[in-house]
Structures are given as C-alpha cells and as structure tokens.
Amino acid sequence: MxxxxxxxxxxxxxxxxxxxxxxxxxxxxxxxxxxxxxxxxxxxxxxxxxxxxxxxxxxxxxxxxxxxxxxxxxxxxxxxxxxxxxxxxxxxxxxxxxxxxxxxxxxxxxxxxxxxxxxxxxxxxxxxxxxxxxxxxxxxxxxxxxxxxxxxxxxxxxxxxxxxxxxxxxxxxxxxxxxxxxxxxxLSDRLQEALWRENMHVINDGYADTKNMDDAICYGPGLRWAMMGTNEAFLLAGGDGGMRHFFKQFGPTLELPWTKLKAPELTDDLIDKFVEGTDKQRAGRSIKEMERLRDDCLIAIMQALRTYKVGAGQTIDEHDSRRIESAGNFDLVQAEAHLPATPSALYQCNVRPDWVDYNGHMSEAYYVLVFGHATDALYDHAGMGEDYRAQSKCSLYTVESHIRFLHEVNEGALLELDTQVLGVDAKRVHFCHLMKSDGIVLATTELMAVHVNTVSGRSVPMTDTEQVRYRNLMIPDPPAWVGRSIQTVNPEKAS
Ligand SMILES: NC(=O)c1ccc[n+]([C@@H]2O[C@H](COP(=O)([O-])OP(=O)(O)OC[C@H]3O[C@@H](n4cnc5c(N)ncnc54)[C@H](O)[C@@H]3O)[C@@H](O)[C@H]2O)c1
The missing domain is CATH 3.40.50.720 (NAD(P)-binding Rossmann-like Domain)
Structure with missing residues (x-):
C-alpha cells in the first residue's frame, strides 16, 4: 500500500x-x-x-x-x-x-x-x-x-x-x-558505461564519428533493446541451437581484441570530436526541440509495445488501467475480458489519451481500430475466432466499409459498440456497428465481409451452421442509413 x-x-x-x-x-x-x-x-x-x-x-x-x-x-x-x-x-x-x-x-x-x-x-x-x-x-x-x-x-x-x-x-x-x-x-549504468567507453575508443582511434556510432545503435540493436535485453537477443541469435550454440560460435570472439573496456584518456581533442560531432547531428535544433521529438518517439515505441504487452508497454498499460480506474471510469482491460453475452454491445473500450489528435478529438485511425475490434468480437461471438481460423484455414476478409462520423469523441469516453447483422449468404456477411457513449450514437460503420480460404486466397462457402450463427444476429429492419454512400460534391451537377 x-x-x-x-x-x-x-x-x-x-x-x-x-x-x-x-x-x-x-x-x-x-x-x-x-x-x-x-x-x-x-x-x-x-x-x-x-x-x-x-x-x-x-x-x-x-x-x-x-x-x-x-x-x-x-x-x-x-x-x-x-x-x-x-x-x-x-x-x-x-x-x-x-x-x-x-x-x-x-x-x-x-x-x-x-x-x-x-x-x-x-x-x-x-x-x-x-x-x-x-x-x-x-x-x-x-x-x-x-x-x-x-x-x-x-x-x-x-x-x-x-x-x-x-x-x-x-x-x-x-x-x-x-x-x-x-x-x-x-545494472543499467554498468552496461551503458561499457558502451560509452567503447564508443570513445572507436572515435578516438578515428574509425568512426559520433553519427556513425549512433547509427550503429539506432538502426539495429537499439530497436531490439526496447523489448528484449542482450541475453534474450543472443538466445535468438543462436538459432534453434539457442544459447549453447551462441556461446560455441561467438564465445571464442571474446578472446579477440574487439573491445578495450578501459576508457581512453579524456583529451581535449577527444572531447572536441564529441562536441563537434553531436553539434553537426543536432543540425541547428534546440535541446528543447530535440527533447520533444525524443518524447514523441518514446511514446510511440511504448504504445507499440503496449499492443503486445511486453517491456515498457506492459508497464504503461498497467499504469493506464490504474489511472482509468482511479478516475472512476470503466476499466479497459476489464471491459475486454467481460464481454456481455447478448449480441449487441459486443465490445467496449475507453478512448485512450494517445488516440486524441490536434483537434482534441479521437482521430480517424482509431475509429477503424475500435470498429476492427468490434468486428473481431462479432466473429468470436459467432464461433469464428482464433481456433476456427487455425483449424478451418478460413477467415472473413473485409471487402468494403463506410464510416459516418456523427459526433465528437473525447478522451476517456466509454465507447460501447452495438453490432447488428444486416444480411448473410453462403459467402458474405453484411453487418454494421454503432459506436455509442451515454446512449448517443457517435459514429457508425457498415461492412461487407467475404468468407475466404486463407491458403488459396479464394472465397469459399460457409457451412449452413456457420451461416445460421450470423442469421441469429440479424435485425428485422436495417437502419435507414444502411447502403448510403458519399454524394459527390459537384457544383455543375447541383446547378
Ligand atoms: N542526467 C542523467 O541522465 C541522469 C540519469 C540518472 C540519474 N542521474 C543522477 O541524477 C542526479 C542529478 O543529475 P542531473 O543530470 O539532474 O544534474 P543537473 O546538473 O542537471 O542538476 C543538478 C541540480 O542540482 C543543483 N544543486 C547544486 N548543488 C546542490 C546541493 N548542494 N543540493 C541540492 N541541489 C544542488 C543544481 O543547481 C542543479 O539544478 C545525479 O546524481 C546524477 O548522477 C542523472
């Protein structure tokens, strides 16, 4: 406590x-x-x-x-x-x-x-x-x-x-x-300092400049380090032979003069190389400007890891759940775990802070994400989830969709997704989602999905039993907006 x-x-x-x-x-x-x-x-x-x-x-x-x-x-x-x-x-x-x-x-x-x-x-x-x-x-x-x-x-x-x-x-x-x-x-500074010493040696000995050394991290090991440390990375580097094979192959290189470890003498000349090199890398940007860019990149990396619940992504995911809970709102994780058994409101979530754009509202990309999760919830509900896809080698592919943005969607809002099936035949499911908050419909989407064999890439019929599962979710009267498309804005036609 x-x-x-x-x-x-x-x-x-x-x-x-x-x-x-x-x-x-x-x-x-x-x-x-x-x-x-x-x-x-x-x-x-x-x-x-x-x-x-x-x-x-x-x-x-x-x-x-x-x-x-x-x-x-x-x-x-x-x-x-x-x-x-x-x-x-x-x-x-x-x-x-x-x-x-x-x-x-x-x-x-x-x-x-x-x-x-x-x-x-x-x-x-x-x-x-x-x-x-x-x-x-x-x-x-x-x-x-x-x-x-x-x-x-x-x-x-x-x-x-x-x-x-x-x-x-x-x-x-x-x-x-x-x-x-x-x-x-x-722990971390022991590792960072070993890297720093070697960094200085390579630059001091004239093999590379500060940018080369930074590139050697950013484009390779640095990307990996966000989700796996050196030990796990080397485990995979050993292939199917794992860590033992890795040691067999690379153990002998520890005897080679690859690294020096003892720091070089900090001469004025060496410090100048670092100052001039990093000034060039900075390219006229202020420290504050670089800090903001660094922050945005770190957030993007952590949010990407959050999807897979690994490393820092798991930490921020758990902390964000605590934040939402402490604010008295619906808990995203719980919502996903306890889906209602009724056909409507198959999916619920809160609008996360990073989904909000420069206008202060949820940006378009996240409508697609939320509707996508609702679609997956429909397939799970109809028995066509992960196990079905693995066993039958069949899946539903979205071939067409139309979103209507009706009201602004704000950070933290609890979104409830009502799903209605509009039509089913042997190869197609036609359905819509209504994105609601506090009973108000904020957005809708209408989708057509085709049943496909994922090996051949061709459409194939569903069994009668599979079709019935969707038919059971059909509503008698489709909403009036179903089948609507964007009307061309053409002043000549209008006149
Ligand atoms: N900079 C890093 O990346 C980093 C990372 C982790 C830990 N640290 C550690 O954090 C500590 C601070 O580092 P920093 O980078 O913020 O340094 P800094 O130079 O940016 O800030 C140090 C601050 O301490 C103040 N100060 C001076 N004398 C003081 C005193 N007697 N009592 C209290 N404050 C005094 C200074 O005015 C200054 O504002 C250090 O122990 C450092 O090793 C630094």
Missing part, C-alpha cells in the same frame, strides 16, 4: 525536473528546492516542456502543474513531504553532506531517495540519524516517460523502507527493479 502523496525534490536540474513532472502528472503534490538562483524558472520551463508528452500518456485525476511549490527553505520542504528525491550533482562528498542534512531535518518516517547514477547508498547514509530510510531510486532520462527505476539499498537500509519505495515508484507508473545486492553503477 503506497502511503506517499507529497514529494520533495532536492536539486531541480534535468533529473529533478523529470521527477517533479512525473509526480505532478500522477496527481501528487510537489515541493522543490535548489540552490541555483534561477532554478524555479528553469524547473517550470522544463515541466512545461514535458507536459504535452504527459498529456499524451494520460494524466491522473487531480494532475495539475499548480500543485508544484518552490521553496527557498529546505526545512519547510523536509517537514512537509512524505518522500524526498535528492537529485543533486553526482559527487560523493556533496551527497554525504546533503543526506546528513536531510536526515537531520526530515521526520524519521520520511523516505530519502537519491537519483545517483552509481554511488553507493552505504557511502552516504551512514551519517544520517536514521540511515534505514536512505536508499537509491535511480531513474532514466526522461524520468517522466521511461519506467525503469533501479532501487538499491545500503547496508543500513531497512527492508520495510525498500518495500515502501517499490510501492511508491510502482504507483507513479515506474518499473521498480530492486537490486539483489548493492553494486556501484547499479
């Missing part, structure tokens, strides 16, 4: 601002503190820049940027929050000093988490009067979108506080990865 509702952010740079944005989008209160003179303005700008992405992901009830307070008084922050997320610069002496101070100021039940990229909590908790509540919650940039949060306790951190942290990070939509043992660099 998560008891953390008010968050303190200490250090409001790239990571602190990301934490603040994520907490606000989840309907929490945030109090922030940073010693830099222009910190509040920069923080609010960064949150504003992140907000459109958070809106696309779906805001929790009560989410409001006005719930951010910036204070110049660290005591006020420490006394008013349930958890402090320290995101100060990566420097052990500084972290020891800050954690001691936070530990002295905050009541003992307040959790104190550090965003450190690799410093050990045992090294900065010891001087606090209550070291058992200090731990690491290591996020990834952008914190407001990427779900991974590595949770690492120190020698003195209590199990109870580790579990509280896991519950909190899960409640704000993250994937809490609790480390088995405290280890410098945690």
């Amino acid at each position: 998560n008891d953390i509702k008010k968050i303190g952010i200490v250090g409001t740079g790239v990571i602190g601002a990301g934490w603040a944005a994520r907490a606000l989008a989840n309907g929490l209160d945030v109090v922030a503190w940073d010693p830099a003179p222009d910190a509040e303005e920069a923080l609010r700008i960064n949150i504003d820049n992140a907000w459109p992405a958070l809106v696309k992901m779906g805001l929790f009830d009560g989410a409001d940027r006005d719930r951010l307070t910036f204070t110049s008084d660290l005591v006020t922050l420490c006394r008013s929050v349930d958890l402090i997320q320290e995101s100060a610069p990566e420097n052990l002496e500084l972290k020891i000093k800050i954690h001691k101070e936070l530990g002295e100021l905050a009541p003992k039940e307040v959790l104190i988490a550090s965003s450190t990229s690799g410093l050990l909590p045992s090294d900065f908790q010891a001087e606090s009067p209550h070291p058992e509540r200090h731990l690491v919650g290591h996020p990834f940039n952008p914190v407001y979108l990427l779900p991974l949060c590595e949770i690492c306790g120190g020698k003195l951190t209590s199990d109870e506080n580790m579990n509280r942290a896991v519950e909190y990070y899960r409640a704000i939509g993250m994937y809490p990865l609790k480390l088995k043992k405290e280890v410098a660099g945690f």
Whole structure:
C-alpha cells in the first residue's frame, strides 16, 4: 500500500525536473528546492516542456502543474513531504553532506531517495540519524516517460523502507527493479558505461564519428533493446541451437581484441570530436526541440509495445488501467475480458489519451481500430475466432466499409459498440456497428465481409451452421442509413 502523496525534490536540474513532472502528472503534490538562483524558472520551463508528452500518456485525476511549490527553505520542504528525491550533482562528498542534512531535518518516517547514477547508498547514509530510510531510486532520462527505476539499498537500509519505495515508484507508473545486492553503477549504468567507453575508443582511434556510432545503435540493436535485453537477443541469435550454440560460435570472439573496456584518456581533442560531432547531428535544433521529438518517439515505441504487452508497454498499460480506474471510469482491460453475452454491445473500450489528435478529438485511425475490434468480437461471438481460423484455414476478409462520423469523441469516453447483422449468404456477411457513449450514437460503420480460404486466397462457402450463427444476429429492419454512400460534391451537377 503506497502511503506517499507529497514529494520533495532536492536539486531541480534535468533529473529533478523529470521527477517533479512525473509526480505532478500522477496527481501528487510537489515541493522543490535548489540552490541555483534561477532554478524555479528553469524547473517550470522544463515541466512545461514535458507536459504535452504527459498529456499524451494520460494524466491522473487531480494532475495539475499548480500543485508544484518552490521553496527557498529546505526545512519547510523536509517537514512537509512524505518522500524526498535528492537529485543533486553526482559527487560523493556533496551527497554525504546533503543526506546528513536531510536526515537531520526530515521526520524519521520520511523516505530519502537519491537519483545517483552509481554511488553507493552505504557511502552516504551512514551519517544520517536514521540511515534505514536512505536508499537509491535511480531513474532514466526522461524520468517522466521511461519506467525503469533501479532501487538499491545500503547496508543500513531497512527492508520495510525498500518495500515502501517499490510501492511508491510502482504507483507513479515506474518499473521498480530492486537490486539483489548493492553494486556501484547499479545494472543499467554498468552496461551503458561499457558502451560509452567503447564508443570513445572507436572515435578516438578515428574509425568512426559520433553519427556513425549512433547509427550503429539506432538502426539495429537499439530497436531490439526496447523489448528484449542482450541475453534474450543472443538466445535468438543462436538459432534453434539457442544459447549453447551462441556461446560455441561467438564465445571464442571474446578472446579477440574487439573491445578495450578501459576508457581512453579524456583529451581535449577527444572531447572536441564529441562536441563537434553531436553539434553537426543536432543540425541547428534546440535541446528543447530535440527533447520533444525524443518524447514523441518514446511514446510511440511504448504504445507499440503496449499492443503486445511486453517491456515498457506492459508497464504503461498497467499504469493506464490504474489511472482509468482511479478516475472512476470503466476499466479497459476489464471491459475486454467481460464481454456481455447478448449480441449487441459486443465490445467496449475507453478512448485512450494517445488516440486524441490536434483537434482534441479521437482521430480517424482509431475509429477503424475500435470498429476492427468490434468486428473481431462479432466473429468470436459467432464461433469464428482464433481456433476456427487455425483449424478451418478460413477467415472473413473485409471487402468494403463506410464510416459516418456523427459526433465528437473525447478522451476517456466509454465507447460501447452495438453490432447488428444486416444480411448473410453462403459467402458474405453484411453487418454494421454503432459506436455509442451515454446512449448517443457517435459514429457508425457498415461492412461487407467475404468468407475466404486463407491458403488459396479464394472465397469459399460457409457451412449452413456457420451461416445460421450470423442469421441469429440479424435485425428485422436495417437502419435507414444502411447502403448510403458519399454524394459527390459537384457544383455543375447541383446547378
Ligand atoms: N542526467 C542523467 O541522465 C541522469 C540519469 C540518472 C540519474 N542521474 C543522477 O541524477 C542526479 C542529478 O543529475 P542531473 O543530470 O539532474 O544534474 P543537473 O546538473 O542537471 O542538476 C543538478 C541540480 O542540482 C543543483 N544543486 C547544486 N548543488 C546542490 C546541493 N548542494 N543540493 C541540492 N541541489 C544542488 C543544481 O543547481 C542543479 O539544478 C545525479 O546524481 C546524477 O548522477 C542523472
């Protein structure tokens, strides 16, 4: 059970601002503190820049940027929050000093988490009067979108506080990865840093520039990494022989001088190569512009993974279900699982935030998606679902459709799809769906589907029993709009 509702952010740079944005989008209160003179303005700008992405992901009830307070008084922050997320610069002496101070100021039940990229909590908790509540919650940039949060306790951190942290990070939509043992660099940064060292060697030795190295990730392994880690990817790389075959084939290459691992000397010349290379890649774009593009791409990748419920897609799917549930709306997952037994309203769903376009309404593509799911629900209902397709090698192919858009469809609306069969013969099913919300018909579609043998690709007759299943769903009087088509707009004809 998560008891953390008010968050303190200490250090409001790239990571602190990301934490603040994520907490606000989840309907929490945030109090922030940073010693830099222009910190509040920069923080609010960064949150504003992140907000459109958070809106696309779906805001929790009560989410409001006005719930951010910036204070110049660290005591006020420490006394008013349930958890402090320290995101100060990566420097052990500084972290020891800050954690001691936070530990002295905050009541003992307040959790104190550090965003450190690799410093050990045992090294900065010891001087606090209550070291058992200090731990690491290591996020990834952008914190407001990427779900991974590595949770690492120190020698003195209590199990109870580790579990509280896991519950909190899960409640704000993250994937809490609790480390088995405290280890410098945690898990992801050990991997990232190995890559970074090799990246520097290749560029330092003149084999490639920064863009070549980025291309070497984006067009290949990077795409795979969104849904499977290195180990699973290499399992498949071993073909049917799997991991054992992979080791047999590539194990010996570990002896070859492919990688150096020890970082090269950070000369001015090497740093210039990175600065000049990435400036060229940036092609005049501002950092904020690149951040927004990155956010849109990350959302698109996570939404694609959501369809298959893998990796980050599963995390955002579960969190979005919690968001819809907490808003008192119909739960999408439950709706899909508990379809009514009656022929009408075979399918229900909520309009997801990412289905809404620049006009603030559901975009056309998602009408097709929702109607498509309703069609599948009809086929399932008529006994022509997955098992039927696998066994009979037959399926229904849509050959024609006509959508009418009648009213605006808004984010979060509960859509109920009424399905009516209009006609059936040996090879064809003619049917329509009515998309309704609160009893109002928002859109309709009329479809013709042909029964096809999926091996030959030719239309084939359904059995009488199969036809009867659709006939049983026929309505006596088709709606007046059935059979309508778009009338040509031709001024000459009109006159
Ligand atoms: N940037 C990343 O990609 C990333 C990813 C994960 C974790 N981290 C970790 O997050 C932490 C913050 O990194 P960042 O990238 O946001 O750095 P940053 O430089 O963007 O921000 C650091 C902020 O800390 C403030 N600050 C300075 N002295 C302070 C003090 N004594 N107490 C509190 N705040 C102070 C600065 O004014 C600044 O606003 C580091 O520990 C870093 O390792 C960074």
